[in-house]
Amino acid sequence: MNMHRSLLVAVEQSAGEKVLREICLSLLRSGVSANSILDEFELLRTTHSLEDEYEDTILDVMDSLCGWCSPKHALVVPTAA
Numbered sequence: 001m002n003m004h005r006s007l008l009v010a011v012e013q014s015a016g017e018k019v020l021r022e023i024c025l026s027l028l029r030s031g032v033s034a035n036s037i038l039d040e041f042e043l044l045r046t047t048h049s050l051e052d053e054y055e056d057t058i059l060d061v062m063d064s065l066c067g068w069c070s071p072k073h074a075l076v077v078p079t080a081a
Helices: 003-012 017-029 034-047 052-066
Strands: none
Touching: 003 017, 003 034, 017 034, 017 052, 034 052
16 A cells, blocks of 8 residues: 555544554655655645544644654654664
8 A cells, every 4th residue: 555545544534643653654664754754644634624633643643753742752763773
């Protein structure tokens, strides 16, 4: 399943933050950039009518992708040293 479809299905099912984070980590591990995932989330936010509470969940995941969170909540894939 491609990135757009994975996130679209999750958003349409109002998947929880844990599921959205797992999808993001999987995408990051497969080589998709955080910026690409952020762009996709932004597209979904602007093209779907979302409940405010669910939009907050998506924004929290987006914050974790761009580092606007505590380090323990950041969505990053460790790199080999």
